[in-house]
Amino acid sequence: MPTDRYSLFSLLREGLRGNTGWKAAWRKAAPAPAYDYVIVGGGGHGLATAYYLARRYGGLRIAVVEKGWIGGGNVGRNTTIVRSNYLLPGNEPFYECSMKLWEGLEQDINYNAMVSQRGVLNLFHNDAQRNAYIRRGNGMRLHGVDAELLDATAVREKLPFLNFDDARFPIRGGLLQPRGGTVRHDAVAWGYARAADRLGVDIIENCEVTGIRIERGRAVGVETSRGFVGAGKVGLACAGNSSRVAAMAGLRLPIESHVLQAFVSEGLKPFIDCVVTFGAGHFYISQSDKGGLVFGGDIDGYNSYAQRGNLPVIEDVCEGGMALMPRIGRVRLLRHWGGLMDMSMDGSPIIDRTPVDGLYLNAGWCYGGFKATPASGLCFAHLLARDEPHPVATAYRLDRFARGAVIDEKGMGAQPNLH
Amino acid sequence: MRLTCPFCGSRGLEEFTYRGDALVRRPAADTSLQTDAQAWTDYVYLRDNPAGLHSELWYHGVGCRSWLVVTRDTRTHRVDDVRAASAVAAERSGGAA
Incomplete structure (x- = not known):
């Protein structure tokens, strides 16, 4: 049998x-x-x-x-990436419902989906962004969702290799959702x-x-x-x-259909143990269990059904990565791809x-x-x-x-x- | 993807800003939100979003600062036609630019 x-x-x-x-x-x-x-x-x-x-x-x-x-x-x-760090009342209960389902998913469907609650850290770079993240964090906590505000020292302890003293975008801290993370x-x-x-x-x-x-x-x-x-x-x-x-x-x-590109680097020894987003541009990165850096940024910005994008966005994403963590500058790209996003008119x-x-x-x-x-x-x-x-x-x-x-x-x- | 601006020639995509479907029409100024809300909803929110030829607005901000109407295949990104939006508008209204 x-x-x-x-x-x-x-x-x-x-x-x-x-x-x-x-x-x-x-x-x-x-x-x-x-x-x-x-x-x-x-x-x-x-x-x-x-x-x-x-x-x-x-x-x-x-x-x-x-x-x-x-x-x-x-x-x-x-x-x-999975997370439930939303602000608006129409969104936050829904995404938290999703987060809770992720937490029980593997037992529910008897399948190893490699749910990894490694934390999602959104960095901020100035006072206005800090205020916005405090507001968001408070909104999340009012909905019973975990959110922690980290100052620059706490971020430095967690991720010492980030570009903290960048003249243009110094890192002042971040909003961490410890229960966020990644799923295979x-x-x-x-x-x-x-x-x-x-x-x-x-x-x-x-x-x-x-x-x-x-x-x-x-x-x-x-x-x-x-x-x-x-x-x-x-x-x-x-x-x-x-x-x-x-x-x-x-x-x-x-709805308009747009293309979003994403990237995976060659495999590296583990050095990023959470999901990090750059607050001064649009860049997010995590490291897969195989060691590859998985990262992305903005959509290309024009209607597309092609499942592939163009070079200006690749350049923009890589600039964001270099501004955030210069040590990835010599890492080689392994794969990159595009997907179709059903972009609604209010997001x-x-x-x-x-x-x-x-x-x-x-x-x-x-x-x-x-x-x-x-x-x-x-x-x-x-x-x-x-x-x-x-x-x-x-x-x-x-x-x-x-x-x-x-x-x-x-x-x-x-x-x-x-x- | 490159766009051939009728004034500046072939230029890289990073010089342009996308502004969406060129075929949506703003309702006449006296269209009442109370009696014809659907016309405004159509204009602001609803799109054909075709897989295929798409007529769309681009702004050449880093070049001649012209508004352009681009005809492009959304399945392949092949650009068929780029025209000045002023010329397209003049043609539509049947008068000179």
Whole structure:
């Protein structure tokens, strides 16, 4: 009998059997004629949605349709950072819900996602930034979330090699969220896929949605490259391609798709034991368990579906890195890639019904979708099953733009390429 | 990616600032927010966001400081056309620049 559950015992047993007995992580499912729920998009959010739907609202027929392969999209194209250091009331409870789910994820789905709460440190460089971070930290603590303000001496003890006395951007301190950290992104995709599969979810890869069938104002299924799949309800979790898929149902979204680049260096001995962000530019860095420096910065800033960016942003990111920690100047780049970001007009996500009955939308994650994966899945599953928003996601309504109730965490206004 | 400014020639991307979809139209000044809020919502928030040819505004801030209308394929970043926004506006209104 194939080995299914991962444990120390099964590891030993399979080690002695030459690892020949492991069951496939998920079945290669073919589409059935109809399901209760069809989730479009087999990324982290889509898979998490299917998992929580199956787990919490049992007895349902659920399919996830994915045009490519599991782990090939943004869930494998991010910098793996998780945190819940948000300021606004509409955001902070949601991201803290996500943080708590990360903390219990591995036991929940029986998969080693390498959740590492190594801390996320946001540096500040002047008095105004210190005040802003004090405010943010207080906001977090009022929501019961951990936040610590470090002065320059405390930061120096933690990361002595930073460029503290830079003439232009001296480091004055930082806001630390000790429970933040990193999670192995591919393992999140595989783990949710496997856990959903075990609960009977059909994960249908290489199945591109080409249309959304609407009858008498209600979505009744999706046209795909592998035929029509009927659905009681259709949930869209298509990240950078949200506008294209929503357009199949005649919807225009408050979203632009942009490209974000990220980078990994050659492997080095461990020297950065947390996630660090540079406050005077846009640069964030952590060190993977393999030793590579994982870092990134701003989006390129123009509409793109190309999954690759341009050189000016690479230069800008590297300048930020050099200003923050000059010792990485001679490190060689190993890989770099681009992913599609569904940049919403206020920088916050949407988890809501659409004007089409039976069609639900999960989109607008900007470049912060990875950390939200568990809560996004949980809240979208709640919305799909109950037809009402989950209590921590009540602010993420699609009509908030028309109502003027935007959640503008960054204070940038209706400008997607600045969030 | 480089843009060929009609006034300055081929220049690197770092000289330009992006300002989004060139096809959105601001409602007429007398459009009431009370009676036609949807027109303002469309203008401020909603975008076609196509995968393919996209007409978009760029500002050549480090060069001639002209506003440009660029036609670009968002799937490949291939630039098909760059025109001065003033010329595009004049053509649309049917008059001279």
